[in-house]
Amino acid sequence: MIPTSEFSEGQSSNPRLDKPLFEERLVKIICIGAGASGLILAYKLQRSFKNFELVVYEKNEGVGGTWFENTYPGCACDIPAHTYTYSFEPKADWSAVYANGQEIQQYFEDFADKYDLKRFINFQRQVCHAKWDETSAEWQVDVLCLEDGRIMHDHCNILVNASGALNAWKWPDIPRLHSFQGPLLHTAKWDKSADLKNKRVGIIGNGSSAIQLLPAIYPDVRQVTNFIRSPTWILPPFSEPQRLYTLAEHLRFKEDPKSHLALRKAQTAEAFKTFPVLIKDSEQQKYMSSALTQILKDKLPPHLVDSLIPQTSVGCRRITPGFDYLEKLSGEKTQVVVGDIRRVTERGVIDSEGKEHVLDVLVCATGFDTSFVPKFPIVGPKGVNMQTTWKDEVKAYLGVAAAGFPNYFTLFGAGSPAATGPAMVIFELQADYILKMVDRYQTENIRSMAPKAEAVEDFIKHRDEFMKRTVMSENCRSWYKAGPSQQINALWPGSGMHWYFVFKQDPRYEDWEWTYEGNRFSYFGNGFASLELVDPGAVDWAFFIRNEDDDPHLSRGARIAAMSSSTNKTVF
Numbered sequence: 001m002i003p004t005s006e007f008s009e010g011q012s013s014n015p016r017l018d019k020p021l022f023e024e025r026l027v028k029i030i031c032i033g034a035g036a037s038g039l040i041l042a043y044k045l046q047r048s049f050k051n052f053e054l055v056v057y058e059k060n061e062g063v064g065g066t067w068f069e070n071t072y073p074g075c076a077c078d079i080p081a082h083t084y085t086y087s088f089e090p091k092a093d094w095s096a097v098y099a100n101g102q103e104i105q106q107y108f109e110d111f112a113d114k115y116d117l118k119r120f121i122n123f124q125r126q127v128c129h130a131k132w133d134e135t136s137a138e139w140q141v142d143v144l145c146l147e148d149g150r151i152m153h154d155h156c157n158i159l160v161n162a163s164g165a166l167n168a169w170k171w172p173d174i175p176r177l178h179s180f181q182g183p184l185l186h187t188a189k190w191d192k193s194a195d196l197k198n199k200r201v202g203i204i205g206n207g208s209s210a211i212q213l214l215p216a217i218y219p220d221v222r223q224v225t226n227f228i229r230s231p232t233w234i235l236p237p238f239s240e241p242q243r244l245y246t247l248a249e250h251l252r253f254k255e256d257p258k259s260h261l262a263l264r265k266a267q268t269a270e271a272f273k274t275f276p277v278l279i280k281d282s283e284q285q286k287y288m289s290s291a292l293t294q295i296l297k298d299k300l301p302p303h304l305v306d307s308l309i310p311q312t313s314v315g316c317r318r319i320t321p322g323f324d325y326l327e328k329l330s331g332e333k334t335q336v337v338v339g340d341i342r343r344v345t346e347r348g349v350i351d352s353e354g355k356e357h358v359l360d361v362l363v364c365a366t367g368f369d370t371s372f373v374p375k376f377p378i379v380g381p382k383g384v385n386m387q388t389t390w391k392d393e394v395k396a397y398l399g400v401a402a403a404g405f406p407n408y409f410t411l412f413g414a415g416s417p418a419a420t421g422p423a424m425v426i427f428e429l430q431a432d433y434i435l436k437m438v439d440r441y442q443t444e445n446i447r448s449m450a451p452k453a454e455a456v457e458d459f460i461k462h463r464d465e466f467m468k469r470t471v472m473s474e475n476c477r478s479w480y481k482a483g484p485s486q487q488i489n490a491l492w493p494g495s496g497m498h499w500y501f502v503f504k505q506d507p508r509y510e511d512w513e514w515t516y517e518g519n520r521f522s523y524f525g526n527g528f529a530s531l532e533l534v535d536p537g538a539v540d541w542a543f544f545i546r547n548e549d550d551d552p553h554l555s556r557g558a559r560i561a562a563m564s565s566s567t568n569k570t571v572f
Contacts, residue, residue: 035065367410421496
């Protein structure tokens with residue numbers, strides 16, 4: 001072993017000159033949110049890194065994010081449960097093809113416990129302000145303690161916003177909404193004490209939560225009135241009808257991992273294959289439009305066919321599996337009101353024709369603020385607040401970062417493949433991307449990193465041009481965009497598989513601005529690799545000498561072919 005004492009400590013003001021190549025300095029990371037994306041970041045960080053400090057601030061009392069918060073009757077995931085897991089962490093005993101929200105939230109609780117991730121999490125802590133300090137090259141972060149209202153102060157080298165797109169529920173903008181004298185509920189803030197039995201219940205909205213809520217409460221209510229502003233396409237289940245898994249299936253999935261893996265892969269493949277439906281005038285779009293039109297004609301009562309079959313293409317709004325919604329929408333206890341709501345009264349709702357619908361309970365199934373504008377001030381260099389600069393147009397870089405905001409990253413930010421890729425795979429690869437950047441920060445003498453403004457503009461320009469070819473660009477209301485005809489800022493310009501292969505490669509480091517602490521090559525250190533400074537017998541000094549060439553291929557085409565081959569498992 002070569003003793004480090006042979007090198008004079010303190011000869012340079014840069015401590016890296018006394019360290020071997022790629023010495024890992026301490027890096028402190030603050031992550032906002034302990035939902036699915038925040039948990040996978042914590043898992044991957046503790047799995048691959050050392051000499052780090054991670055603090056996760058979570059506003060709720062438990063992990064799971066949207067699955068912790070949404071507890072309305074019928075709450076479930078509308079994609080098959082066996083695809084709604086991390087790629088390496090299957091669950092053999094999902095109760096049904098489409099799992100309920102409580103079961104999904106428990107999956108995340110179990111994941112956090114299994115890998116001891118809660119040691120990083122501070123619950124009932126809500127980040128309320130973040131400001132970049134140019135002098136220290138750190139983020140100064142204010143945190144609200146929800147138990148007592150105290151404001152805590154913290155700081156970090158790298159700030160990761162994992163609060164996601166579905167974290168800030170909102171009341172609909174309807175005149176005199178809060179004048180209603182009965183229980184006024186929101187699906188994302190459900191009052192579990194609410195009694196709907198034999199009540200006249202109004203549901204505002206026909207998105208995912210309304211489509212799940214109506215069938216769930218139908219058996220108990222006296223009457224349900226569904227207020228629908230604009231029709232949406234209701235899709236049959238993506239892979240198979242909802243049903244409970246049998247004990248025999250649970251046993252087979254547990255004892256035969258290959259069989260379980262085959263099911264998971266088949267369901268995931270189906271999710272990836274849906275993208276061509278979103279291309280204007282494609283054969284898949286024409287087929288889907290014809291098929292769903294016929295389904296709606298068959299399922300809806302005749303007097304609702306004209307008003308509830310959308311005039312926009314399938315996929316302009318998010319396509320939602322309906323399960324039992326269409327049947328209950330036609331039920332004898334259901335009344336459907338199509339059009340805008342004029343206002344709410346003390347007794348109920350006045351529709352666009354001036355008719356008052358008297359109700360006992362009013363439920364707003366109106367979703368979230370999905371603008372991607374931060375819900376708290378994020379202040380970068382020179383006092384620039386992202387809330388202000390993104391007010392008119394969200395300018396994110398590939399869903400993971402923002403120009404002008406150093407050492408700041410997002411998970412599931414604007415530009416993610418929200419409509420075309422399995423959510424959990426998205427979280428994993430975005431976490432990988434961020435941690436590749438963290439790795440460079442930790443092992444080189446980088447001070448700050450942020451995407452170049454011109455790179456962001458180029459991405460937005462390409463995205464906007466591409467989206468003209470898709471049905472999402474039609475004039476419809478969708479959380480993919482801020483308004484019926486505005487930019488589609490939520491989505492990736494391509495298929496889920498297209499996104500996967502972009503993110504599976506190394507980041508486009510040339511798109512980033514880098515600043516350094518001193519000389520950018522100081523991380524070369526004392527001239528030694530770290531393995532030279534340990535016991536010579538403890539490492540393989542000739543690890544690169546082999547009997548065959550098993551290196552990853554050097555061309556992208558060859559790497560992709562090898563990775564997707566069923567026989568060759570070479571990866572990037």
